[in-house]
Every structure is written in C-alpha cells, then in structure tokens.
Amino acid sequence: MYVLLQLFFIVIAFISLEHEAITTHAQPYTSVVAPITKHTDAAKPLYSVQVLSTDANNQLSNENLLIDIDAPFIWHKCIVHFDTYFTHCPPNEICSYPVSCEEYQCTDVRTLYSYKKNPSCKPETNSSTLPYWGYCTCPVNVVNPVTGSCSLADLNYDAFTLITSDGRNAGVDYFNSHYGVYPNAACVPSSSLVSFPANVSGVMAFSTSHYALPIYLLSPLKNTLALCFPSNSTARGVLFFGTGPYYLLPQSNVDVRSYLSYTPLLKYQNSFGYFISVNSIVIKKRSINVPANTTTKLSTIDPYTTLRTDIYNGVIKRFSMVTKRLRTVKPVAPFGLCFSASTTGLKVPDIDFILPDGKKWTISTTNSIKQVTNEVACLAFVDGGATSEHAIVIGTFQFEDNFLEFDLQNSTLGFSSSLLLKKTSCANFNFTSKL
Incomplete structure (x- = not known):
C-alpha cells in the first residue's frame, strides 16, 4: 500500500510539472484567483468557483464547484481508481487515487470532519472494495446543499489548480493545491448532483475544516480568503486566496x-x-x-x-x-x-x-x-x-x-x-x- 502511494504521488508530480509555469524566474504573485459564477437555474441562487482539474488525458480542464464556507470537505464528480497512471480512466472523467479505510484520514473525516447527520444518511461501512486493489475504500456521507439529501461518496487523494495573481490581473502561472500535501476530497456519482445547476459538478469547501481547500493553499500563501459575488449570471465575480492587494476596475x-x-x-x-x-x-x-x-x-x-x-x-x-x-x-x-x-x-x-x-x-x-x-x-x-x-x-x-x-x-x-x-x-x- 505504501509503495503504491509513493508511486501515485510521483506520477502526479510529473503530470503537474507539465502544466506548471512556476519557476525561480516566475513573475511575483500575492494570491491565487478564480472566477465566480452566479447560477439561477436551481431551486435557489447558487455560486460556483472555477478551478482546474486533471482529466483522463492528463490535461487541465475547468471544473465549476459550489462555494460552501460551511462544508467540512470537498466533493465532486470523479472516479476512485487505484491505477496510479490512470490509464484505464474513462474518457472525459476525472480519476483520483482512493483513500483506504485503514488510513487515518478515513477515521478522521468520519468522526471529526463529517457532515451533520440527517435521517437520509446511510451508515458508513468498510465493505466496499475496488476490483484487484485488495483494500477497502472509505465511504463518507455528503449532503446536497440544494436538496438536503444525503449520499455516500468515496474519499480520495485529489489535486486542484488555480491561477496566480498580483491583485490586478490573472497571472500566467499555475498554483497547485498539492505542493505540501495532496487534498483529501470525495468522489460522487452523477446521481449525487441531482438539482445542481448545469455545469456544476460538486462542492468546494472554504470552511475552517482541516479538509477544506484553504488548508492546502497555505504555503506560501497567507491564510486569507476574499469573496466578491456577482449580482447576475452573465458577469463573473472573483475569489482571491492570499495576501492581497485587490484591484477592481475602473x-x-x-x-x-x-x-x-x-x-x-x-x-x-x-x-x-x-x-x-x-x-x-x-x-x-x-x-x-x-x-x-x-x-x-x-x-x-x-x-x-x-x-x-x-x-x-x-x-x-x-x-x-x-x-x-x-x-x-x-x-x-x-x-x-x-x-x-x-x-x-x-x-x-x-x-x-x-x-x-x-x-x-x-x-x-x-x-x-x-x-x-x-x-x-x-x-x-x-x-x-x-x-x-x-x-x-x-x-x-x-x-x-x-x-x-x-x-x-x-x-x-x-x-x-x-x-x-x-x-x-x-x-x-x-x-x-x-x-
């Protein structure tokens, strides 16, 4: 298990390097930045942030995730797959390496960083496995913020990429959430996204939880989150994480x-x-x-x-x-x-x-x-x-x-x-x- 994880991290590191323009000669940046979209095609207005994820072709693709400053952890549409090269990942899907039920993150999320239980939540058990992997996966409960319904997701090792900024413009460099440690998120099937806005594929946690995104962006960025929500669905708002400054035209x-x-x-x-x-x-x-x-x-x-x-x-x-x-x-x-x-x-x-x-x-x-x-x-x-x-x-x-x-x-x-x-x-x- 340990050897597989080491191999997984090495492979992902090489994949990331293909996309990273950050070098010792990179332009200065003070924050990472991402656009915010207002969605009016759900039961209530909701707001998503656009991040970059690596798909089955090892290409960065845009992914819109609901902004939730209360959620205990991140979850989105993806597939847990123990093939560290993801050579068998289905086309146009995001595959992530699973967390085993034997790892401490599994117990930690279930006991200390879980969603508040509701009657629709099923018991979290260690009975799920992946073919040929030999370990049990780690199912955790997630709660749909639109419907309030509960469903099971598989905890994983994930990676998210954002764009750097000097506060005036979006930069040309990428900043990856896994510089220090790979985020633990959870993979859900499409059925967990019922009633979500179109083109929104999960929830991005910006809470104080140790499994929310801010904890993975700390080095070298300052632990400061700035939100500016747009008032209509045709304009993009902005999210910053870092020290500032922040400039808005004109x-x-x-x-x-x-x-x-x-x-x-x-x-x-x-x-x-x-x-x-x-x-x-x-x-x-x-x-x-x-x-x-x-x-x-x-x-x-x-x-x-x-x-x-x-x-x-x-x-x-x-x-x-x-x-x-x-x-x-x-x-x-x-x-x-x-x-x-x-x-x-x-x-x-x-x-x-x-x-x-x-x-x-x-x-x-x-x-x-x-x-x-x-x-x-x-x-x-x-x-x-x-x-x-x-x-x-x-x-x-x-x-x-x-x-x-x-x-x-x-x-x-x-x-x-x-x-x-x-x-x-x-x-x-x-x-x-x-x-």
Whole structure:
C-alpha cells in the first residue's frame, strides 16, 4: 500500500510539472484567483468557483464547484481508481487515487470532519472494495446543499489548480493545491448532483475544516480568503486566496482593502463555518434589538438573510413605517413584505447591522430589495422561525457586489458594504492574463 502511494504521488508530480509555469524566474504573485459564477437555474441562487482539474488525458480542464464556507470537505464528480497512471480512466472523467479505510484520514473525516447527520444518511461501512486493489475504500456521507439529501461518496487523494495573481490581473502561472500535501476530497456519482445547476459538478469547501481547500493553499500563501459575488449570471465575480492587494476596475490604483471595515470572526460549537456578532439592526436611526449572546452566521448557500421571528417582526414593523409612502402588495414567498414597483426598482432607507466597536455593515437598496417580477419587489429578508439555531444568517443576496475578506490567521472579517457606491462591482476584476 505504501509503495503504491509513493508511486501515485510521483506520477502526479510529473503530470503537474507539465502544466506548471512556476519557476525561480516566475513573475511575483500575492494570491491565487478564480472566477465566480452566479447560477439561477436551481431551486435557489447558487455560486460556483472555477478551478482546474486533471482529466483522463492528463490535461487541465475547468471544473465549476459550489462555494460552501460551511462544508467540512470537498466533493465532486470523479472516479476512485487505484491505477496510479490512470490509464484505464474513462474518457472525459476525472480519476483520483482512493483513500483506504485503514488510513487515518478515513477515521478522521468520519468522526471529526463529517457532515451533520440527517435521517437520509446511510451508515458508513468498510465493505466496499475496488476490483484487484485488495483494500477497502472509505465511504463518507455528503449532503446536497440544494436538496438536503444525503449520499455516500468515496474519499480520495485529489489535486486542484488555480491561477496566480498580483491583485490586478490573472497571472500566467499555475498554483497547485498539492505542493505540501495532496487534498483529501470525495468522489460522487452523477446521481449525487441531482438539482445542481448545469455545469456544476460538486462542492468546494472554504470552511475552517482541516479538509477544506484553504488548508492546502497555505504555503506560501497567507491564510486569507476574499469573496466578491456577482449580482447576475452573465458577469463573473472573483475569489482571491492570499495576501492581497485587490484591484477592481475602473479604480485601477485603489486597493479594495481601503474600503473595508473589520470585525472579529467567532467560533460556534462544532461548526466549521464563519460567525460574527451583530449587536443591533438600525433602520433610519431606530434600533431593533438583537438579544445578547445570539449568533450571526455567514452563508454562501442560503439565498437571503434569515432572521429569527422576534428580530424579523421588529425589522418588518420598522421597515414598513419608513416606507409607508410605497404601495404594498400581496407578499411573494418566501418574503413577507412586498411593494408595487417597476423594473427600475425602488429607493429605500439603508439597513445597518451594528457590529462591535461601533462598526456597521450597511445594506443599501440593491442588497435589501429583490425585484421578483416586473411589478413586484420585496424586502429580501426571511422569517427563520421562533426557534432557529442562529438569530441571524446573512445570505448571498446581501453578499452580492460586497467585498468580503476572511482573514483566517487573525480571525477577522473585512467587509466593504456595496461596491456600487464606490462606482465599481464584483464583476470588475481584470481576468486578462498579464503577459
């Protein structure tokens, strides 16, 4: 087994060298960068990041994976195959070397870095084998973020490639996630991707888990993840991992970090996600109380900000008062307050999330009002119920055209509020390679 693994790593290293342009004479880079796409062809809006994977022909090909900042590990459509040369890998498929049920990663993922169990999850057993391999594979449970259904996947040794950046342009060099150690991901069949957006083949974990992608990008990059979600499906947003700087056109000489305010990132029980403290919500100088010691979660899967019922009722009441000049209409699910509006949209008061030390995350009209139809626009906040686990879950509609920097080394979140007010957007990164 050990000899096979050594052979596997040597072969993959040679394959990678064919694609790597990184040498001692390579241009300087501060981050890796990848485009983000908004998908509207699933049950809810979702966002994917484009990475490069090696296919059966040893060629780098684009792979779109859902961005999940809560997932414990990466999983995508691939095949576990113990042939280290992958000579029998089916055409147009991605093959990865399996993790044996006897290896520590198998027990580690199952016990410490697993998805939260739900009734649809099957028991994880060591009964699965591959023909002629002689070892048991390592089935692990994965949860579909669209349907919530659970299915089994096979843990593997994987590799992902991203493009380097100096913060202004995409580079010409490749950066591989396996410089230090090969990532452990999981292979799923096509059936596990039911209800996924078209051309999306899995989930990329960007959580604090030891099996999420950031842990494999640390050397020589700084442990900082930056996300900038686009507001429509025809434009590309941008993901950075590294030190910055970050530049968005047309402000070619303005580092986006100059727009950021910072607040501490918090830990919550056994979660791998990201949390902050919100002290109150202010609408036109009136404060809606947020009880002490409640949690505010950040989510790249929930489409709209969810408020526990007691907070939600306060927000709806206050927002209704400050917009009483607008004609309300019958609410459209899942929203509770909707207005008669044309496609030109509405202008409504800001909603300020007041954070520790007096910092505020301002949610302006473009992130608070969702145009549902040509005639109806709704307040994009949802009632999460009276017993929701988290008092507030900030969803992706409120992320759009906001720049978020997760400094995982110093446990801080940098946030810009709407970039549109700065005359730029998340679609304005220059992905043209700097030659």
